[in-house]
Amino acid sequence: xxxxxxxxxxxGGGFGGLFTALDVAxxxxxxxxxxxxxxxxxxxxxEYLSGEVEEWHIAPKYQELLDNxxxxxxxxxxxxxxxxxxxxIENHPEAVNYDILVLxxxxxxxxxxxxxxxxxAIPFRKLAHADSLRKRMVATLDHVPPNLPPQxxxxxxxxxxxxxxASGVELSTKMADxxxxxxxxxxxxxxxxxxxxxxxxxxxPGMGESIRTFVTNALSECRxxxxxxxxVVRLTQNTLTFEHNGxxxxxxxxxxVWTGGVRINPLVAQLSIxxxxxxxxxxxxxxxxxxxxxxxxxxxxxxxxxxxxxxxGTAQLALQQAGLAGRNIRAVISGxxxxxxxxxxxxxxxxxxxxxxxxxxxxxAFGGPLARQARFAMYTSRLPTWHxxxxxxxxxxxxxxxxRPLLPLGLQ
Ligand SMILES: Cc1cc2nc3c(=O)[nH]c(=O)nc-3n(C[C@H](O)[C@H](O)[C@H](O)COP(=O)(O)OP(=O)(O)OC[C@H]3O[C@@H](n4cnc5c(N)ncnc54)[C@H](O)[C@@H]3O)c2cc1C
Numbered sequence: 001x002x003x004x005x006x007x008x009x010x011x012g013g014g015f016g017g018l019f020t021a022l023d024v025a026x027x028x029x030x031x032x033x034x035x036x037x038x039x040x041x042x043x044x045x046x047e048y049l050s051g052e053v054e055e056w057h058i059a060p061k062y063q064e065l066l067d068n069x070x071x072x073x074x075x076x077x078x079x080x081x082x083x084x085x086x087x088x089i090e091n092h093p094e095a096v097n098y099d100i101l102v103l104x105x106x107x108x109x110x111x112x113x114x115x116x117x118x119x120x121a122i123p124f125r126k127l128a129h130a131d132s133l134r135k136r137m138v139a140t141l142d143h144v145p146p147n148l149p150p151q152x153x154x155x156x157x158x159x160x161x162x163x164x165x166a167s168g169v170e171l172s173t174k175m176a177d178x179x180x181x182x183x184x185x186x187x188x189x190x191x192x193x194x195x196x197x198x199x200x201x202x203x204x205p206g207m208g209e210s211i212r213t214f215v216t217n218a219l220s221e222c223r224x225x226x227x228x229x230x231x232v233v234r235l236t237q238n239t240l241t242f243e244h245n246g247x248x249x250x251x252x253x254x255x256x257v258w259t260g261g262v263r264i265n266p267l268v269a270q271l272s273i274x275x276x277x278x279x280x281x282x283x284x285x286x287x288x289x290x291x292x293x294x295x296x297x298x299x300x301x302x303x304x305x306x307x308x309x310x311x312x313g314t315a316q317l318a319l320q321q322a323g324l325a326g327r328n329i330r331a332v333i334s335g336x337x338x339x340x341x342x343x344x345x346x347x348x349x350x351x352x353x354x355x356x357x358x359x360x361x362x363x364x365a366f367g368g369p370l371a372r373q374a375r376f377a378m379y380t381s382r383l384p385t386w387h388x389x390x391x392x393x394x395x396x397x398x399x400x401x402x403x404r405p406l407l408p409l410g411l412q
Contacts, residue, residue, distance in 0.1 A: 006029065007097060011104060013039055015318035017032060017102065018032070022384060035075060041058040046351050049134055051405075075089040082295065103298075108125075108263055137254075140255070146186065147189075151190065153188055159254055160253050161257045162257065168259040170350055195226075196225070200229070203215055211360045281297040293332075306342050361378075
């Protein structure tokens with residue numbers, strides 16, 4: 001390929017795709033196709049829900065991040081023909097040809113076939129999901145008069161989060177703190193009810209014991225009810241049916257948020273290539289598809305053997321892989337030998353409500369308000385582009401990161 005200006009097409013503008021595009025900018029005729037107009041720093045979607053961070057901090061527009069060395073097409077890719085080396089994009093008149101393709105479309109919410117889940121639960125993967133959850137919380141609070149008896153208030157303000165992985169824990173503690181603050185401001189009686197429902201036997205199963213202790217303490221301080229070994233079996237608009245120890249029960253809910261898992265992106269499901277049992281794309285140690293030398297896959301769609309197992313399905317992995325993908329794309333272009341890399345855990349950080357977090361760094365876990373500050377600092381350094389990092393860092397430092405209360409609709 002040496003000498004030509006290869007067409008590099010990257011599908012998906014998340015951690016894997018955007019960071020690859022930034023890395024290979026200028027190395028060829030680079031195009032990023034993605035279905036949103038902004039990148040999303042998902043680890044801080046909880047802070048966006050609580051108003052601790054603003055939209056521009058965690059969801060900068062691609063146009064602000066990319067310069068003229070990367071062409072941007074906003075649209076959903078609907079088809080990929082790997083033999084003809086061409087992709088089709090929704091609402092885009094022409095098919096797009098490529099020489100090198102990068103697949104980085106991430107996953108989608110897995111409702112695990114639970115009846116009513118897709119229809120009634122709120123997913124939590126995008127800005128729009130956080131917006132609709134916040135709206136639902138405000139609307140529910142707005143309907144509760146201060147003189148309502150505590151037991152009725154509690155019933156009206158019951159929110160359930162499905163899944164007690166990091167997402168479910170971060171979300172439920174954030175929601176509990178926000179709701180409790182709203183209770184005080186609105187002088188409501190009693191307290192809100194936030195539940196986490198988990199079919200496994202423990203919370204944050206992917207994390208180590210040291211950080212789990214902080215998580216468990218925070219859940220109890222935030223008064224989040226944790227129901228493990230409990231399976232959600234059905235949802236309706238305002239009820240959730242669960243099963244525990246063979247017994248079923250129904251709960252009235254103001255909202256159910258689904259953080260119960262990720263499944264393979266339908267675009268990847270369409271492709272006849274080598275995959276794992278779970279449908280992940282098998283890549284060789286250089287991130288290339290064994291059957292297609294010009295195609296790379298990374299992030300949540302790919303199965304990469306040489307990575308610490310706890311890294312599977314994380315932004316940390318996608319981000320590190322983008323560096324390798326970029327390096328190898330340049331190697332393909334220049335006809336050099338491709339590289340491999342072992343990916344390590346960079347540390348863990350979970351936000352726990354609006355005032356604290358827990359961080360595991362260098363094998364040591366610590367928690368509380370200091371960990372919250374450390375998490376903000378750590379994440380500033382992982383945002384895309386120096387320019388954006390500096391702007392956001394300055395904003396967090398000078399303007400602060402206090403949550404935005406759930407005020408009544410007319411006062412927002
Ligand atoms: C709420 C939340 C919190 C998280 N917190 C953490 C955390 O604290 N730490 C951590 O390490 N990981 C975290 N993760 C996981 C992390 O976000 C993912 O592992 C990571 O984003 C994977 O990167 P990716 O590039 O594979 O996919 P993504 O970042 O999901 O990017 C995929 C991109 O492809 C686009 N796309 C999808 N389909 C198409 C299509 N057909 N055509 C065009 N574009 C398409 C999407 O819009 C998106 O921009 C979190 C995830 C969520 C949802």
